[in-house]
Amino acid sequence: MIRQKLVSLITRAAAKAQEQGKLPSVVLPPVTLEHPQNPEHGDYASSLALKLARATSLKPLAIAEEISRFIEATPEVDTITVAPPGFINFTIKNEWLTGQVAEILKAGSAYGNSHLGQGSRVQIEFVSVNPTGPLHVGHGRGAILGSTLANVLSATGHNVEKEYYINDAGSQIDAFARSLYARYQQGLGASIELPSDGYLGHYMSDLAQEIIDEAGERFRKMPELEAVSEIGRLGLDKMIKQLKTDLELLGVTFDVWFSEQSLYDNGQYQEAMALLQDRGYIGDREGATWFFSTTLGEDKDNVLVRGDGSPTYFAADIAYHYNKFVERKFDRVINIWGADHQGHVSRMKAVISAFGIAPERLQVIISQMVTLRRGSELVRISKRSGDIITLREVVDEVGADACRFFFLSRSADSQMDFDLELAKKQSADNPVYYVQYAHARIASILRLAQEKGIDFSAGDVSLLTTEPELTLIRKMLLLPEIIELAATTLEPHHLSYYAQDLATVFHGFYTQCRVVSDDEALSKARLKLVAAARLVLAKTLTLMGMAAPDKM
RNA sequence: GUCCCUGUAGCUCAGUGGAUAGAGCGGCUGCCUUCUAAGCAGCGGGUCGAGCGUUCGAAUCGCUCCAGGGACGCCA
Structure with missing residues (x-):
């Protein structure tokens, strides 16, 4: 560079x-x-x-x-x-600038990539929503942040693994299973009360109906405990499938879906606890087992095992991070958490230190809250109670590309309003279309050149001397820096601003410079330039997980 | 009370300690017989929450306030 x-x-x-x-x-x-x-x-x-x-x-x-x-x-x-x-x-030098056009064409879709990460193994874990309910917009933000960051880190020479941690153990899953069983019974006409700590959303009734359609009254004939457990497992599978497809609609995929339950089944939970025990960070008090976070500079100690013998979320997460660092030996672990997990960061880092691992190897990105509204009306997105607007509905309404671009236009640190009314109303003037339009325009020029049978492979780039041409090249040469910036700061939002800049410069070039003209030599030179610009624009869009359309 | 995030144009937000603080949206005015007008050009808009400090230089770093949001559970 x-x-x-x-x-x-x-x-x-x-x-x-x-x-x-x-x-x-x-x-x-x-x-x-x-x-x-x-x-x-x-x-x-x-x-x-x-x-x-x-x-x-x-x-x-x-x-x-x-x-x-x-x-x-x-x-x-x-x-x-x-x-x-x-x-x-x-x-x-202008000659050097124009010479880069050929370099970009040669690099192709690898343009902007680097070896910054030197093949280090980076795990990035994100979304990881409890499979007890559908995703909402806040989760979408983390999803897009994570998937884009993964793209950026891959492009900079990191060996990236994207992971979704499934909380398939613990009290929330239990509540989910009991709620689903109750809805199932209700669906079959029984008058059964919903558990007080249960999940009450409509999606639970839909899920129960699905199970009724498939299995009929089969679960009614079993002992209740067994039925709850089986129905819970069935419901969980369905929820996870739903999560997968909803995320795929947003262009978000994972390499690994990691089960919390597996940590108990394979003994790693016990190993992690034993390690902390050996190092003297664990002790009993008031009938529970505690992690002595205060010895590591934390404000308070935390419970690991409750009085009833069940492990807390914190204990499970300790085992999970033991797995990430000790078992799977990632060089670096990045977690993307919602703002409500802020308080969890420093004690998790304390745990890493307690393992004897440098806490810098764990990086936590906190994505701030998203409030959903329709105009001035606030839309609640709480999972437990009643109605929610799901991420799926938002994506259906607004579109995946617009969603991605919108979330990538703000830094993770700032809380944001997602106004559905505005998102829809503005969709025609949305910056996302501005950027994609630039790509479509280029594609259109290249189509014309092809129709005319122009072979510009031998185009002489030194003919590119005007200000709009050189400005475009200068902007194109910025991409590697932007990718590196996004990778080192873990801030993918720089990409969307760059994409807009690049589109602006291209549109300026387009209005000032005719590409396919009577001047054959200049046409060929400009076609080369435009082909390179297309690569750069497409690369940026691809990193953001967005489509680079040839026609609009 | 403690901790975290935020405060920049009417609105939504960028801004790596550097030279005259930017973009999108909204408002107003122009531009299509020629590769896509989902575009371009122009106009207007600011005590960068307040104060003090560090520095040759601060929207950016530190401290103290003010305002908004979040977290402080044997919930996750």
């Missing part, structure tokens, strides 16, 4: 200036490069001289002059200028 090349160029120049005594030998801060917002300041700018001013007690402008004198000439850089108060500005 050219950015890195420039960084090392500056670093070498500064070191050389020091060697030759032109610059005091102070410790050099890491060189950073930025894109000046004013294009007159060039393509890249370094503020190294400004940062060195204090330590060297020299004027920043003088330092910049001195360093720039030692920067070697390269094929990429056109001019290097020093500007007050002490910036070193780089302008890239």
Whole structure:
């Protein structure tokens, strides 16, 4: 990447200036490069001289002059200028820029990829909603965040595994099974009360009806305990299938669906507890078993095993993370949790430390709340009670691409309103179509070229000299930086802003530059440019999990 | 009370300690005989919640407030 090349160029120049005594030998801060917002300041700018001013007690402008004198000439850089108060500005050669068009075409769909991750094994776990009810929009946000992040990490050379953790054990599943059994009985005409801690949504009745249709009265003939257990298992399977298909509709898929129950069945829960026990982090108090989080700097201790002998959610999660780090030996684990799990983060990191594992290897992304509304009316999305608007319904209403783009247009940190009315009303003016339209326009140009039988493989890119053409190339060259930024900060939302930028620049080019014209040579050059632009746009859309349509 | 997130244009939100703070939507004005007008060009819009500090330089970092949201369970 050219950015890195420039960084090392500056670093070498500064070191050389020091060697030759032109610059005091102070410790050099890491060189950073930025894109000046004013294009007159060039393509890249370094503020190294400004940062060195204090330590060297020299004027920043003088330092910049001195360093720039030692920067070697390269094929990429056109001019290097020093500007007050002490910036070193780089302008890239037009010939190099246009030459990149061919490079992009050669790279194809791999354009923008890197080896940043060096094949390290990264697990990213997200959604992981209890299979006791349908997904709502908040879950959709985590789903899209996770799947896009996985794409970005794969593109940057990480060995990524996407995982859904199924809470198929514990009291919630029990409540689910009892609720479903009650609805089943009701569906067959029995007057049975629903459990007080049960799931009351309509989907439970639908689920019960489905079971009645398939199995009839079979479960009525069994002992109740057995019937509850079997119906629970059946219902769970159906719920999980539903989760899968709903997520697939959003373009979200997983490599592994991990069962919580398996941790108990294969003894890893016991192993994890034993390990903490050995290390002295576990003890009994008030009839329960506790994890002594306070010895690791936490505010309070936490219960692992209740008075009735059943493990808490926390204990199960400890076993799960034991499995991730100790059993499966992931280099890095990324969890995406909803804002309501915020308090869980630091004690989970404490557990990782207790295992003797560097807590930095666990990264938790908290996706903030989504409130759903129709106009000014707030729509409740609570699972336990009554009516909810499911993610499925939202996707049906708004469309998968628009959903993905919408969620990717905000950082995970900020809470957001999802206004269904607005989402639908704005759908025609939605930025998602703006971006996809640019892609469709390019496809249309390429179709025309094909109809005319134009072979542009030998097009001469050096004919691309006008401002709209070069601006487009410059923007295309930004993608690798954006991907790297998204991967290192774990913030996929940068992609959507880049996609809009790129589309804007393309639309500008399109209105100013006729691609297929009477000028045969120029047509071929521009067709090359446009073909490359299409690749870059498609790559960006693909990373976001969106379609890159040829026609709209 | 403690902890976490947020506060930037009318609205929804970007903004890697750097040069004149941006986009989309909404409002107004123009532009289609030529590759897709789901487009383009232009106009208007700001005490970056407040204050103090660190720095050559702060929307960005620190502290103190204010406002909104969330978490503080032998729920998950």
